[in-house]
Amino acid sequence: MTAKVLVVEDEEPLALLLQYNLEAEGFRVALANRGDDAEVAIREEPPDLIILDWMLPGLSGIELCRRLRVGKASCSIPILMLTARGGEQDRIRGLTTGADDYVVKPFSVPELMARVRAILRRASPERLANMLEVEDIELDREAYRVRRNGREVRLGPTEFKLLEFMMESPGRVFTRTQLLDGVWGRDVYVDERTVDVHIGRLRKAINRGKEKDPIRTVRGAGYALGEKFPGQSLVE
Numbered sequence: 001m002t003a004k005v006l007v008v009e010d011e012e013p014l015a016l017l018l019q020y021n022l023e024a025e026g027f028r029v030a031l032a033n034r035g036d037d038a039e040v041a042i043r044e045e046p047p048d049l050i051i052l053d054w055m056l057p058g059l060s061g062i063e064l065c066r067r068l069r070v071g072k073a074s075c076s077i078p079i080l081m082l083t084a085r086g087g088e089q090d091r092i093r094g095l096t097t098g099a100d101d102y103v104v105k106p107f108s109v110p111e112l113m114a115r116v117r118a119i120l121r122r123a124s125p126e127r128l129a130n131m132l133e134v135e136d137i138e139l140d141r142e143a144y145r146v147r148r149n150g151r152e153v154r155l156g157p158t159e160f161k162l163l164e165f166m167m168e169s170p171g172r173v174f175t176r177t178q179l180l181d182g183v184w185g186r187d188v189y190v191d192e193r194t195v196d197v198h199i200g201r202l203r204k205a206i207n208r209g210k211e212k213d214p215i216r217t218v219r220g221a222g223y224a225l226g227e228k229f230p231g232q233s234l235v236e
Contacts, residue, residue, distance in 0.1 A: 003120055004028040004182075007046035007079025008038040008064070009082070010056055018051060022116070023111050028182070038069065042074055045178065049120055053081035054094070062097055071077035078123045080115060082107070132167040134226045137206065137215055139167055148206055158183065159202045164224035168217075175222040199223055 003021050005088070009015040010033045019029045030047065034039035036058035042050070050068075054061040061081065068074040079101075081094045086104035094102045100123075101115050132139040139146045139160075146153040146163065155163065165182045166174065176192040184190045199215060207213050218223045 003048040004030065005049045005051060005116065006032065006038065006041060007051045007054045008029045008035065008056065008061065009051070010030045010034065016124065017109070018112075020027045021113060025116075027112055028034050028185070029157060033057075033153075035061060035064045042068065042077070045181070046074060048078070049123070050077055051116070052079055052081050052099070054085050054090075058202075059221055062094065065094070065097045065099055076123070080112075080117045080119060082112075097188055111145070120124075132164065134167045134170045135166070138216060139161075139164055146206070148208075149212070151208070153206050155202070155205055156166060158198050159205060162198055162202055163206075163225070170226040171224055173216075173218050173224045195223075 005027045022029045046118040052061045079099045084105045084168040087177040161183045
């Protein structure tokens with residue numbers, strides 16, 4: 001499970017509590033404490049889910065929600081609004097503005113995690129699926145196994161994560177920076193050339209004989225797994 005969750009919350013203790021519990025569930029987490037900063041972060045790298053506070057400095061959560069719902073690239077990102085505003089009219093306004101779910105503070109952490117999983121299960125089932133399939137490649141997350149055309153493919157931990165990350169978005173072009181963030185994490189410093197090394201190892205492991213190389217190198221951009229899929233890629 002490598003879905004990315006953006007937590008937009010200006011109360012630092014609460015933001016850190018959410019980050020801890022989301023990471024414990026296996027999610028990648030990014031934090032923003034202002035609405036305008038969150039808007040920029042979403043434009044740079046759209047998350048799979050946004051947990052959004054209503055009352056924020058810079059740009060309110062409800063206004064950010066409205067802007068995201070009219071944006072072409074952000075209109076389908078699931079939003080869970082997390083706020084102290086628990087009145088019926090507040091709930092109605094939040095949901096009609098575009099929130100997919102509405103949770104009132106104080107809240108139960110296990111319930112919130114269940115709601116996050118439920119939203120992602122509806123919006124991005126591939127993020128939670130145990131089995132991923134792209135063309136003739138199968139990846140089993142639980143068994144930690146990869147097969148191509150029925151044969152076993154042996155991968156190191158980093159190559160497995162790299163393949164898993166790319167299989168979640170078949171055809172999408174990822175820059176080296178995006179691959180570093182998605183596989184190694186933003187808190188770890190790794191040179192971009194490391195991506196090329198591990199892509200080379202992955203190619204060597206999954207390609208045999210005259211098999212078609214499923215990894216595309218996009219000049220000046222990065223790498224993609226499989227053919228281009230309908231819709232906008234992260235890099236054009």
